[in-house]
Amino acid sequence: MSVAHDVARALVQAGAVHEADGAGSRLVLDVTRLSSHPPLRDLIRDRLVSWLKQNAAHEELIVCPTLGSLPLATMAATALDLPMAYLRPKPKEHGRKRQVEGVMKPGVWALLLYDELTIDTPVQDAKEIIAAHDGIVTEALGLLGDDDQSGLCLTTHAAVRAVIADGAPAASLPPLATALPVPSSERLARTRERVAEILLSVGAVSVNVAQPFRYASGILSPIYTDNRLLISHPAEWGEVIAGYVDALAMVTAQQPVDVLAGAATAGVPHGARLAEASGYPMAFIDLSENDGQLSGRAYGRLNSGDHVVIIEDLVTTGKSVFESVAALRERGAIVDWCLAIFTYDPANISQILKAEGLGFTALSDITTLLAVGIQSGTLTETDRAAVMEWLQDPKAWSAQAEARLAATASPS
Numbered sequence: 381m382s383v384a385h386d387v388a389r390a391l392v393q394a395g396a397v398h399e400a401d402g403a404g405s406r407l408v409l410d411v412t413r414l415s416s417h418p419p420l421r422d423l424i425r426d427r428l429v430s431w432l433k434q435n436a437a438h439e440e441l442i443v444c445p446t447l448g449s450l451p452l453a454t455m456a457a458t459a460l461d462l463p464m465a466y467l468r469p470k471p472k473e474h475g476r477k478r479q480v481e482g483v484m485k486p487g488v489w490a491l492l493l494y495d496e497l498t499i500d501t502p503v504q505d506a507k508e509i510i511a512a513h514d515g516i517v518t519e520a521l522g523l524l525g526d527d528d529q530s531g532l533c534l535t536t537h538a539a540v541r542a543v544i545a546d547g548a549p550a551a552s553l554p555p556l557a558t559a560l561p562v563p564s565s566e567r568l569a570r571t572r573e574r575v576a577e578i579l580l581s582v583g584a585v586s587v588n589v590a591q592p593f594r595y596a597s598g599i600l601s602p603i604y605t606d607n608r609l610l611i612s613h614p615a616e617w618g619e620v621i622a623g624y625v626d627a628l629a630m631v632t633a634q635q636p637v638d639v640l641a642g643a644a645t646a647g648v649p650h651g652a653r654l655a656e657a658s659g660y661p662m663a664f665i666d667l668s669e670n671d672g673q674l675s676g677r678a679y680g681r682l683n684s685g686d687h688v689v690i691i692e693d694l695v696t697t698g699k700s701v702f703e704s705v706a707a708l709r710e711r712g713a714i715v716d717w718c719l720a721i722f723t724y725d726p727a728n729i730s731q732i733l734k735a736e737g738l739g740f741t742a743l744s745d746i747t748t749l750l751a752v753g754i755q756s757g758t759l760t761e762t763d764r765a766a767v768m769e770w771l772q773d774p775k776a777w778s779a780q781a782e783a784r785l786a787a788t789a790s791p792s
Contacts, residue, residue: 383427387523388539390420393551395681397524397540407537409524411452411495412680415652416661417551421455427534428452428523429459432491438518439491441465441484441612445506447645447666448679449495452523454611454652456493463612464649465490467509479509481646483612486514497522497533556638557659560629568630571623575721575744576752578616580759584609585749587763592781597697600778602766603746607693607721611649620721623743624654624691627719630741631689635716638686639663643693643704650721651691663688665707676707684712692720695742698732705736717741722749724771746771 391397396413400406414421432439444453444466457464465482484490490510494501497520507517524540525533563571579585584606586593593604610617631637642651642664655662663680682688690704695718705715716739723729723742733740750767753759770777 383431384535384539385543387424387427387535388543389548390414390423391524391535392540392543392548393417394420395550399541399544407524407540409448409496410679411448411523412652412662412664415451415655416553416681418554418656418659420551421656424523424534425455425459428456431521431534432456432460435519438489440489441491441515443467443484443490443492443506443510443515443517445492445494445503447648447668449493450645450648451652451662451679452495453493454649455656457611457614458653458656461614463614465612466645466649467506480513481608481611483609484510484513484515488515489518490515491518492520494520494522495524497525497529499526499529560625560632560658562629562633563626568626571626572744572748573752575620575623576749577756578610578613578619579605579607579722579744579749580753580756582609582613582616585753585758587759587766589766592778592785595696597699599697599774600781601774602763602770602777603724605694605722605749608646610721617653620743621650621653621657624650624719624721625658627741627743628654628658628660628689631717631719631739636687637689637716639680639682639688639713640691641665641680641682641688641704641708641713641715642691643700644668646693647691650693654691662691665704665711667703667707678707678711682708682711682713686713688713688715690715690718690738692718693722695720695723695729695733695740698729701733701738702736705738719743722746 394414394417396411397407397409400408442453442457442462442464444450453464465480465484468479492506503520510517522533524535527536527538586604587602589602592600592602594600610620640651640655640660640662642648644664644667648664651662661681663682666677688708695701701718708715718738718740720742722744724746726742726745730740750764
């Protein structure tokens with residue numbers, strides 16, 4: 381059988397592609413559903429990696445241009461041990477206000493990887509964003525594409541429709557992952573320090589009192605932690621994922637877990653890689669706004685009554701966690717826990733989330749980060765003093781910073 385047929389059959393059997401109206405007029409693709417079928421996921425991964433090794437020998441960076449492509453890009457980057465990045469349609473209005481998440485070095489050879497690549501896909505827009513960051517696009521590849529895009533896609537709509545017409549049986553769901561080994565307290569303590577070291581080493585932590593950072597909640601802070609940079613550092617990211625696995629093991633030892641839910645957008649690649657490492661299926665919900673309306677589209681296999689663990693990158697006020705929880709619970713999920721890489725105030729966040737019926741675990745925290753930063757010389761005592769002052773009363777610190785910035789901006 382051809383690669384196109386093998387991939388089409390795997391997608392159909394996993395329920396990752398289906399006819400939207402039963403008449404074949406439109407196909408709907410959801411690559412995230414492959415996480416529920418590891419053998420089919422691995423088949424597609426192997427076909428994808430084989431194609432890339434044969435046809436895209438110069439790639440140095442996997443770039444994900446759409447939200448739906450994130451699980452696929454994560455799978456490819458992990459298998460090839462390559463850094464990855466993802467694009468935003470427009471720059472964020474907070475934090476570092478970037479359109480490229482991750483690291484894009486000048487002159488890097490970038491592969492654009494789409495879940496679906498059609499004649500209407502705005503590939504040129506993505507190429508222009510990459511060019512604006514001095515990257516070079518080597519290829520744009522899709523998992524599924526229009527029939528006339530067959531040279532750029534692993535399979536086509538025609539191949540999928542042929543498999544559907546043949547009546548390929550749906551693959552039965554495999555049993556959930558076996559019990560994960562519970563880590564020792566010493567191992568968890570080492571992870572806290574190692575994750576702090578990693579965040580500092582990849583440049584994820586910035587401290588700036590003069591030009592504070594605005595969080596999504598609107599509050600100003602002298603510190604910003606950009607865990608998205610991890611996806612561009614494969615080895616360090618792998619260590620963080622190992623920490624996630626340990627944290628998940630602590631949860632599964634206490635209660636049932638059926639699905640991991642990556643908090644869109646930043647938590648999705650971590651959720652995808654953790655799902656592959658742990659054997660649990662993943663899902664996520666698109667909470668982005670389109671014309672003022674939340675998308676709300678659910679990706680992955682999510683059933684009413686499923687026990688769900690949310691995978692976040694960073695928890696500051698809990699706002700994004702609550703949005704994910706609400707969307708998941710609207711679909712009948714039982715949301716029990718949230719795992720994150722980092723938080724500034726673990727005790728307070730734990731209480732806030734507990735009030736919503738959520739347990740919380742962060743792999744590292746601000747106390748550990750500041751101690752490691754001072755010891756390594758990455759942070760100064762002045763940095764630590766500024767962050768500690770902010771932590772004592774973030775709202776008051778933010779208000780004072782707002783007033784200072786306003787006074788600076790006012791004409792004399």
